[in-house]
Each structure stands twice: as structure tokens, then as C-alpha cells.
Amino acid sequence: MRKLHAIATATAMLALCTSGAATAQEKVLRVMNSGGSYGDSIEECVNKPLMEQAGIKVVQESPGGFAKLQAQGRSGVIANTTTDASTGELLRMVAADLVEPIDWEKLDPLPMFDEAKAEYGFGASFYSTIMAWDAEKEEPADWVAFFDTEANPGMRALPDYPDFVLPFAALGGGQSIESISEGVDLDLAFETLNRVKDDVVWWQSGAQPPQLLQDGEADYAIAWSGRVMGQEGVDHSFKDGMLDISWWVIAKGITDEEREMLYAWLKLQTDANVQKCLIEFLPYPGPSPDLADLVSEEQAKTFPTYSANKDVQWLVPGQWWFDNADEVERRWNEFKLSL
Known part of the structure; x- marks a missing residue:
């Protein structure tokens, strides 16, 4: 009986250790966004493919914005690595020292419109x-x-x-x-x-x-x-x-590991095929100049970034x-x- 009890105890401890190791190895990226259809589009077109390709689990929180980024900055506990932001919010976040500059060489995006590559902002959609x-x-x-x-x-x-x-x-x-x-x-x-x-x-x-x-x-x-x-x-x-432009920003104080995962998440969004998926949810195109080539001419003409539209704005x-x-x-x- 004592032998059986010892085996059971050892088995339980092994299972516990194995579970702990798996948890330690799991890569989790926490992000914030405005939720709704936008959050749904990011989950389907970005988060799920990133999990399949890189084994990174993305956990979304909504809404995001200046106040939440400021609160986590003041607390010193950087729970979320990024949030979406308007142009005005982006500038407020920079002034409040809540975000870090983007290392565009390290991020190494696929082709993007120049104005979507800001020092402190990743242009997500127009x-x-x-x-x-x-x-x-x-x-x-x-x-x-x-x-x-x-x-x-x-x-x-x-x-x-x-x-x-x-x-x-x-x-x-x-x-x-x-x-x-x-x-x-x-x-x-x-x-x-x-x-x-x-x-x-x-x-x-x-x-x-x-x-x-x-x-x-x-x-x-x-x-x-x-x-x-x-x-x-x-x-x-x-x-x-x-x-x-609607932006992604990078929270100041994230770890090197989080930054690496976040850069992978952002780079995926420079893929024109991912952006094609995103516009099936909301009619606002991403930063790829190649997106228009993947849709019909009729649909491309509705984009703010379509050359004939972009040039007159x-x-x-x-x-x-x-x-x-x-x-x-x-x-x-x-x-x-x-x-």
C-alpha cells in the first residue's frame, strides 16, 4: 500500500512538473485594441496565423488607449505590450513617455507606405x-x-x-x-x-x-x-x-522577449494577404502598397490608399x-x- 501511495505521489509530482515546464515554455503576447469588429479581425487574421506559424499565443484586451497605457506605466507592471491609437493619442503617448521608438531595421517589414512608418508608430490602417x-x-x-x-x-x-x-x-x-x-x-x-x-x-x-x-x-x-x-x-x-492613420504603439518597459514576439506580430500585418483578410471585417486598408493587386479593381477604388484617391487628399x-x-x-x- 505504501509502495502504491509513493508511486501515485511521484506520478502526481511529475505531472505537476511537466505542466509547469509546458507553461514556462508557452509564448504569450498580450495586446490591447478597441475591440468589436476590429478585435475580431485581428484575432482571425493575425493572432491565429501567428499561433500556427510561431507558436505565439496572443491574448487580447479591450478597449485599449491612452488611459490604460498610462495606468500600467505608472504602476510599473507592463501587462500589455501594445495598443491601437489615433494620431492624436500617439502624440500624447510620446509626450507622456509611455511608448518606445520602433526599430524598423529589426522589425524588417514587407513593403509599406512611407507615412505608415513613424518613429513611434506602426501604421495599421488608413x-x-x-x-x-x-x-x-x-x-x-x-x-x-x-x-x-x-x-x-x-x-x-x-x-x-x-x-x-x-x-x-x-x-x-x-x-x-x-x-x-x-x-x-x-x-x-x-x-x-x-x-x-x-x-x-x-x-x-x-x-x-x-x-x-x-x-x-x-x-x-x-x-x-x-x-x-x-x-x-x-x-x-x-x-x-x-x-x-490608425496606429500600433509599443509600450515602454516591455521585455526583450516580448518585443521580439511583438515585432513578429507587427511584421505579419505588413503581409498584403493578411491585410486582405482584415478588410473582410472592416473597409479600412492596411499599409501595404501591394494590397490593391489582391482585390478587384472595383474594390481597390474604394480604398483611401488607392492612388487616384490618395493623390487628391x-x-x-x-x-x-x-x-x-x-x-x-x-x-x-x-x-x-x-x-
């Missing part, structure tokens, strides 16, 4: 803010015409977000395309908005602009490209639109927004109180 209108209306020639409610009467559906409406309002007031990529003339922007505010429907959800146009509640709109493409009764133009001046954030917020709040 999106545009553009002009849209009721297909039965005449296309405005430019943003001056868009905001000319006398020559082109009707309601305007405008984003209730300063960073998505003020640049176009400034263009509507006469600021040049050449200068808007350097910063926004706030005087022109608010002068334009005050002039048209009685003819505005403000929206907060990206699904609203096409619906407002289709329902006849608005005649013209500023909208996110992925929301109005292919919508019945809605026309659009990328001309003089605003091109922006301007890239958001992220540093200007960061430097002028306090003034923008103050003047925006004053304007909203006047409505």
Missing part, C-alpha cells in the same frame, strides 16, 4: 474623412461650395467632433489646400460654422451621415469614407479629403492638433454653447 451628398443633388465643386448655403441650399450633416469638422470649415472659409496640411486657421473655421449653423445636423456616429442623406434629412455631409462607400442614393468624393497634421489642443477645445466649447 481611413479618410470626405465629402458626400444626396445623389440627386449636384456635386459641390469644392469645400467653399459645400459650405455655401445660398448657392447650394440644404442641410449639412457635420461631425460633432472638432478634429473632423474644423479643417473642412476652414477650407470652406478660403484656407488653401496647401496650408491645411500644416494646420487649421481656426478663425476661418469658426467663422464658417457660425455662418451655416442654422443649416446643420450634427452627427456623433459614423453610421448617421449616409442614413441622414438617404432619409432626406441632410443634402450634404462630411463622412468617414468606409461609411458612405456603396450606399444607395449617396455620392461621394475623395477630392480634398483628409487622410489619417492631404494627411492630417497630427502635431498641429497636439500643439493646439487647449485652444481648439476652448473655442469648440464656446461655439457649441452658442448653438
Whole structure:
């Protein structure tokens, strides 16, 4: 009986040791993102292939963002290696010393658009803010015409977000395309908005602009490209639109092993075939110039990065927004109180 007990005890201890060794050898990468369809796309198109190819298990947490990255930085416990970030968030994270620069030589990506390779940011996807209108209306020639409610009467559906409406309002007031990529003339922007505010429907959800146009509640709109493409009764133009990038950043304080796994995860996202998988979930293309060759010409033409679209847009001046954030917020709040 004692012999049987000793064998059982030894077997249990061996199983425990074996389990511990397996756990120690398991490679786990922890990341944060905004969740929803985006998280689903990353899980299916990036995380699962990485597990199959490199044996790296990716654990996702959502949402991510500045506050969570700051909290783990202050605690000294770096639980997550990365988060997705807007251009504005990226600059805030850099200023707060929460992220580390990317070693692009070590990451060794497949071909990427140059603007997607920032010192502190990996450009994950591109999106545009553009002009849209009721297909039965005449296309405005430019943003001056868009905001000319006398020559082109009707309601305007405008984003209730300063960073998505003020640049176009400034263009509507006469600021040049050449200068808007350097910063926004706030005087022109608010002068334009005050002039048209009685003819505005403000929206907060990206699904609203096409619906407002289709329902006849608005005649013209500023909208996110992925929301109005292919919508019945809605026309659009990328001309003089605003091109922006969604980023991945690298949390400061991660280990060498975590960095190695994260670089493998990021490099996989430079594969045009992986990006093709991702756009099956959300219509925002990744940073590969080769992606357009893997889809139909019709689909490629919907991409903000399609050459004919990309060439007529301007890239958001992220540093200007960061430097002028306090003034923008103050003047925006004053304007909203006047409505």
C-alpha cells in the first residue's frame, strides 16, 4: 500500500512538473485594441496565423488607449505590450513617455507606405474623412461650395467632433489646400460654422451621415469614407479629403522577449494577404502598397490608399492638433454653447 501511495505521489509530482515546464515554455503576447469588429479581425487574421506559424499565443484586451497605457506605466507592471491609437493619442503617448521608438531595421517589414512608418508608430490602417451628398443633388465643386448655403441650399450633416469638422470649415472659409496640411486657421473655421449653423445636423456616429442623406434629412455631409462607400442614393468624393492613420504603439518597459514576439506580430500585418483578410471585417486598408493587386479593381477604388484617391487628399497634421489642443477645445466649447 505504501509502495502504491509513493508511486501515485511521484506520478502526481511529475505531472505537476511537466505542466509547469509546458507553461514556462508557452509564448504569450498580450495586446490591447478597441475591440468589436476590429478585435475580431485581428484575432482571425493575425493572432491565429501567428499561433500556427510561431507558436505565439496572443491574448487580447479591450478597449485599449491612452488611459490604460498610462495606468500600467505608472504602476510599473507592463501587462500589455501594445495598443491601437489615433494620431492624436500617439502624440500624447510620446509626450507622456509611455511608448518606445520602433526599430524598423529589426522589425524588417514587407513593403509599406512611407507615412505608415513613424518613429513611434506602426501604421495599421488608413481611413479618410470626405465629402458626400444626396445623389440627386449636384456635386459641390469644392469645400467653399459645400459650405455655401445660398448657392447650394440644404442641410449639412457635420461631425460633432472638432478634429473632423474644423479643417473642412476652414477650407470652406478660403484656407488653401496647401496650408491645411500644416494646420487649421481656426478663425476661418469658426467663422464658417457660425455662418451655416442654422443649416446643420450634427452627427456623433459614423453610421448617421449616409442614413441622414438617404432619409432626406441632410443634402450634404462630411463622412468617414468606409461609411458612405456603396450606399444607395449617396455620392461621394475623395477630392480634398483628409487622410489619417490608425496606429500600433509599443509600450515602454516591455521585455526583450516580448518585443521580439511583438515585432513578429507587427511584421505579419505588413503581409498584403493578411491585410486582405482584415478588410473582410472592416473597409479600412492596411499599409501595404501591394494590397490593391489582391482585390478587384472595383474594390481597390474604394480604398483611401488607392492612388487616384490618395493623390487628391492631404494627411492630417497630427502635431498641429497636439500643439493646439487647449485652444481648439476652448473655442469648440464656446461655439457649441452658442448653438
